[in-house]
Amino acid sequence: MKLKHFFPLLAGISLGASVSATSIEKDMPYLTLSDGSRIPQLGCGVWELNGQEAYKSVTESIKLGYRLIDTAQYYRNERETYQAVLDSGIPREEFYITTKLNPSNGSSEKNIRDSLDRSLKNLGGKIDLVLIHWPFSNDEMAWRIMEEYVQEGKFKSIGLSNYSPEALRRILKIAKIKPVLNQVELHPYNSKYPTVVEYEKEGVKVEAWSPLGAGRQGLLRDPVIADIAKAHGKSSAQVILRWDLQRGIITIPRSKNPAHIKENISIMDFHLSDEEMKQIDALNRDDALWDI
Ligand code: NAD
Numbered sequence: 001m002k003l004k005h006f007f008p009l010l011a012g013i014s015l016g017a018s019v020s021a022t023s024i025e026k027d028m029p030y031l032t033l034s035d036g037s038r039i040p041q042l043g044c045g046v047w048e049l050n051g052q053e054a055y056k057s058v059t060e061s062i063k064l065g066y067r068l069i070d071t072a073q074y075y076r077n078e079r080e081t082y083q084a085v086l087d088s089g090i091p092r093e094e095f096y097i098t099t100k101l102n103p104s105n106g107s108s109e110k111n112i113r114d115s116l117d118r119s120l121k122n123l124g125g126k127i128d129l130v131l132i133h134w135p136f137s138n139d140e141m142a143w144r145i146m147e148e149y150v151q152e153g154k155f156k157s158i159g160l161s162n163y164s165p166e167a168l169r170r171i172l173k174i175a176k177i178k179p180v181l182n183q184v185e186l187h188p189y190n191s192k193y194p195t196v197v198e199y200e201k202e203g204v205k206v207e208a209w210s211p212l213g214a215g216r217q218g219l220l221r222d223p224v225i226a227d228i229a230k231a232h233g234k235s236s237a238q239v240i241l242r243w244d245l246q247r248g249i250i251t252i253p254r255s256k257n258p259a260h261i262k263e264n265i266s267i268m269d270f271h272l273s274d275e276e277m278k279q280i281d282a283l284n285r286d287d288a289l290w291d292i
Pocket of ligand 1: 264
């Protein structure tokens with residue numbers, strides 16, 4: 001289903017009514033997913049933010065031009081995240097909202113449907129992208145139910161998170177609708193090069209969670225990244241997010257700090273050379289933050 005048909009009541013409303021004229025929004029790269037829908041390549045995540053923090057962070061992010069917002073049932077902040085979208089006054093169809101089915105809501109068909117219905121209620125009745133948060137025993141049943149929700153026009157797209165290539169192929173075998181993307185841990189210390197190619201061969205885009213290493217591992221103090229940042233007059237975080245964009249990865253950094261939120265989206269005005277991209281690639285240690 002294409003974006004323009006997804007919010008039929010809102011389609012056609014002039015985008016000029018919003019604040020969409022900032023240069024960042026004009027410069028925001030979009031990727032086209034396998035079902036034909038388009039996703040901004042940079043967004044904001046709200047993991048570990050309580051409801052009020054999520055509301056504030058998303059409100060600030062929207063003002064600065066973010067349109068992709070990544071929440072989850074597990075984060076317990078869907079409602080406040082959506083409230084920030086509503087309060088922005090910007091037409092809903094300009095946003096791309098993702099949530100994720102929590103596997104602990106997946107013990108039966110009824111529990112899966114109930115939790116998806118709760119997310120729909122929290123997020124205004126339609127959701128751009130719903131992911132299975134990580135593989136679990138009933139995930140094939142969950143996938144079939146999520147396909148139904150797409151056919152009923154409740155979800156625009158569906159995808160996966162934390163799926164290995166083998167687990168992805170298991171879902172592909174039973175899927176009538178292919179997962180549009182797989183959201184996985186990805187940053188310069190865990191850059192997943194061969195694996196990303198495997199996903200992309202299946203037509204599945206890759207979205208990076210913890211793109212800044214979740215503030216752990218000292219990634220933002222890495223001397224190679226710091227030197228590249230200095231050469232461009234940018235911060236280490238900006239260099240890492242730019243590396244994502246140039247790899248064709250969708251990326252969703254999280255911050256409560258308005259200065260960082262601004263910094264993280266101010267990455268459309270510089271370019272890393274092939275040599276700099278290779279220097280960052282060479283930092284890979286296959287060092288996963290979490291064992292999911
Ligand atoms: P992240 O890599 O985005 O790092 C967040 C940390 O970096 C925070 O401590 C923040 O204060 C700091 N930070 C942000 N911008 C900065 C800047 N410019 N300079 C210095 N520090 C900065 O970590 P994350 O939250 O783990 O990942 C991002 C999002 O990915 C999450 O919010 C969530 O939406 C998603 N996620 C998904 C999964 C999954 O299993 N699917 C797992 C983890 C995270």
